[in-house]
Amino acid sequence: MHAPTGRQPITSPDLSVSLGGLALKNPVMPASGTFGYGREYASYMDLNRLGAVVVKGLSLEPRSGNPPPRIMETPSGMLNAVGLQNIGVRAFIAERLPYLRAFDTKVIVNIFGETIDQYRRVAEILDGAPGVHAIEVNISCPNVKKGGVAFGARPDLAAEVTRSIRRETGLPLIVKLTPNVTDITEIATAVEAAGADAVSLINTLTGMSVDIEKRRPHLANVTGGLSGPAIRPVALRMVWQAVRAVKIPVIGIGGITSAADALEFLIAGARAVQVGTANFLDPATLVKVIDGIEAYLIRHGMTGIAELIGSIDTGPAGRP
Amino acid sequence: MHAPTGRQPITSPDLSVSLGGLALKNPVMPASGTFGYGREYASYMDLNRLGAVVVKGLSLEPRSGNPPPRIMETPSGMLNAVGLQNIGVRAFIAERLPYLRAFDTKVIVNIFGETIDQYRRVAEILDGAPGVHAIEVNISCPNVKKGGVAFGARPDLAAEVTRSIRRETGLPLIVKLTPNVTDITEIATAVEAAGADAVSLINTLTGMSVDIEKRRPHLANVTGGLSGPAIRPVALRMVWQAVRAVKIPVIGIGGITSAADALEFLIAGARAVQVGTANFLDPATLVKVIDGIEAYLIRHGMTGIAELIGSIDTGPAGRP
Amino acid sequence: MDEGKAMAAGEIVDNRPLAPGHYHMTVRLPASFADPSPGQFVMVREAGRMEPLLSRPFSVFDFHRRGEDALLELLYRTVGRGTGLLSGMKPGGALSVLGPLGRGFTMDPGIRRALFVAGGVGVAPLHFLLRRAFASPGKRDPGDAVFYFGAASRDLPASLAGLSGLCDLRIATDDGSRGFHGTVTGLLEGDIDGYDPGGTALFGCGPAPMIRALALLLADRPIPCQVSLEERMACGMGACLGCAVATGTPEGERAYRKVCEEGPVFDIRQILSLLSCEQGGP
């Protein structure tokens, strides 16, 4: 069907993509919260290889996070209730950003807040920081009671956060969506209209597990965010829906462990992908995903990733 | 913590539960659509052992379902887009119900429709059928474009379906909820107010997967319903939320493969559980789950399942 | 109530490559395991493992009883995760086996000549049918069985050389490394008009393109033909409705039928769409 054509064999296909003003050398990056502040992985890979580094979610002030136990394995997934522990945006800029600036890769800073004003102020601080290439706004983290959930679950609030950050910064603005909603397209179109340059999805699905001997939840926080391969089918469905609903680029996230998994998202229309939980299974996953995508393009005689993105043929049932 | 007390050793704990007027000998039953019309499993187990038999979803008229491929495996789960294929409620009563009546177990009939009127009429027909002990209303199947999704995703529509069926029948009425919503408690309280005797949850999460060589969805229907262990954490979280939101009994469904899994739901407050996908992995799963629950109660010195149901201690983080 | 069946505990006795990407496995099962008939299949999973989640269907390649044991033989091609993991299992490895399942081939007593058409690993159920129908003493004359066997190269046919004693074996290979250079249906096409349609019956199993070509070949030739189909399966026993195949009756009725319960063997003329039949190809 998609066999190589009669053209010259392709040896180095063009992997570069553009995300609403942000040019990446390839479409592969870590998902926030699974890659620390980047340095943690530097001994396992050449960070220069990555499309971007996405750092752990930052807030205006440092946060100590939730009490342990914070994680629990579930079938093909894990629950986490880290509680958005982070060193705060100022410490990040002072202590962690300089290290990242030495690499020839884009730095995307994930942020969150508990009020519109907090979001706004974090964005304001980052806007002036050299070496920050884009902001990803987490309006979705389900771990913190007063946190993202309310913003990401309602189109009006999601739009409001987006607008208020948009006013503060000219940096490319990626809004990261929660899957814990009835209709993802409603939220995606709302943040698009409010000025987002891209959307990324999905954040974790809210889940829970119970220790049947102790008869209490495995997580001290009771519920946590479900990530990993288990959620991939839900993520892929939502990405496909979002791609058809908005004109801005969509970044696919959820359960990606291999190039094959990443290709599902790209074929469904994601302009780029983020790898989260899989970094824990093998710290070199990101590089393997990049290499695997390149090998696929070569095998299929494609000159660039653009030929692949959104090339899904959904047949009669997929027509809107 | 919950060690056996000084009482007499318990040898046969009381497993019976009552579901809004429906008395079951134990809290374990199959999930609709994974157990055919019951007979399919009769050579693998004594159907008399089951708390109830729940049959494949029935509609007013027979339905031929979706074109193949209809199923695809995903990490710890499966997608299905069977499309609610069924023989229709009248053929069920004429051809399948007589067989089930020979067993000493309750028969719960799962129904769906594309309009309120269809729901109402199916319920009306079942109301008069001897051997039907309860109706479970699927307001949630994500597979059929005009089907359940709209009803189950909106509290007003969910309530309307419930009310219209409630008027037709005095049979215990279980409303089965879709997890593809922002707030499960909103739907659960709406159907409770509309006259449901119990709620069951969760139905499948909508998902998708892509064949990267053919660059098309694995399912002819593009999207399908995700079931199996992968969804268990989401199911358990929603069941726990629903239990705290409504006074009617909650039936827990989603990824249960063993007694240990079922116990998580019961401890979190589910009055009963349904086993779906796991029936495909081992057709004797249901009986193993029942035996395992009994063994657990004995080991923990409990005289009955009532001691267990809702006994979760969520600590400070779980307080509403 | 016909209670009593269960998943059987199987122990791998032998598991070795026959040809590139093709494995032959022998599984020891308890004596209580019922006798399969040719064309029936089993659902197989690694015992105690949850990944892959679903059991995988495989046709019975052969089956014998020895003392207290039942010995099940499978022939499989590694195409993905499940078969890949299976191929890595060692003797002593534990499986769970459900079966025998489905409806197999029917060999009408009036059949004087049986034509087998196998594509790649589709040889598995036909091998069992051939052995049951022609190999035992007092059974039919091997001369009455013509076995068309298509494969990618000579490797798979060479590894099943034993077939030739049981039938008139005619081989087609895609690369021409043995027998006819081309598809198995191409080979059959050259012969087919030499067979008297009365008393002849065709039994086929192979990848979708082969089955389609076979259907085309038979469109205006009144030879009865049973084919074993494949579809993704979850339960294998009629409960999930996952394995639908669109069938039609002569009266023009159209219905989905369950490959696992009403098949996997169907009259080729009842199959409306052969598109989803994908058994490992030559």
Added chain:
Amino acid sequence: MDEGKAMAAGEIVDNRPLAPGHYHMTVRLPASFADPSPGQFVMVREAGRMEPLLSRPFSVFDFHRRGEDALLELLYRTVGRGTGLLSGMKPGGALSVLGPLGRGFTMDPGIRRALFVAGGVGVAPLHFLLRRAFASPGKRDPGDAVFYFGAASRDLPASLAGLSGLCDLRIATDDGSRGFHGTVTGLLEGDIDGYDPGGTALFGCGPAPMIRALALLLADRPIPCQVSLEERMACGMGACLGCAVATGTPEGERAYRKVCEEGPVFDIRQILSLLSCEQGGP
């Protein structure tokens, strides 16, 4: 950029039960695997398998180099799915191993007497520490190492009888089948005031109740004590923040620290809550 580390491919050389529910495993690793120091751990998973999903952390029980190979020894207790599957693996089985990870024990040169307090499988890192600090020629005098070892019964201590040549071994068992009848901290309690706090250091690893009892015992005794803690881990390398333990500084600052990166060895007096420390108990 300090690039160059990677998951190492490990091959099981030996995997056998030592005592009921306890296994000893030897894994062959490539020579490039870095030397672990006592108290460091590795993250282990079955190669090519996705269930369980996360790797499991295990302390280094011993480590040597032989020719081109690095040989890693683990001692583990089967408590759930991951360790259960591990115990079923055979020699030749393939693992993926990340490590060595974390910060191990520090043996101050000024220490004249080392007290080891091990509960059950918590013996693993202490065994490695003991061997590294006392077993090599030119190292410390075994008489200066007193090893308190608590277990459920005599089985585990009996299987590690080799310890006694390296130290003054004192055993406590819950069932009294060997040594002191009671907990290891109960045994230590009887001795502790006989040791001169100056120049003595304590090294502990074991289940949460043991660590708590140890903390209590040391509350008003100025003996320095390092303990190896456990917490559920996803990454093992500081990225996920999953393995938090609440610590406090003398200045009253309270912070979550990462067991994987800032531990697993901590000064016992910095740990605010020992409740989530659950290493397999005696």
